[in-house]
Amino acid sequence: MASQARSHAHLHLAPERCVLCRLCQINCPEQALQVTPEAHTWSFREERCTRCGRCL
Numbered sequence: 001m002a003s004q005a006r007s008h009a010h011l012h013l014a015p016e017r018c019v020l021c022r023l024c025q026i027n028c029p030e031q032a033l034q035v036t037p038e039a040h041t042w043s044f045r046e047e048r049c050t051r052c053g054r055c056l
């Protein structure tokens, strides 16, 4: 999902690399990520993201 070296300034999303494991959702303290493996979908609410890097 978000693939880039840890950074507090910028996130780069790479949906083609997502395996729907939900680790990013579990690690996000802001509930900015929502992964639905059953539907093979995920969403990112950028307005919630603090760029903490915990999902990377």
Ligand code: SF4
Residues within 6 Å of the ligand: 011, 027, 028, 029, 030, 031, 032, 033, 048, 049, 050, 051, 052, 053, 054, 055, 056
């Ligand atoms: S950088 Fe932090 S706040 Fe933003 S999506 Fe990742 S874990 Fe959530």
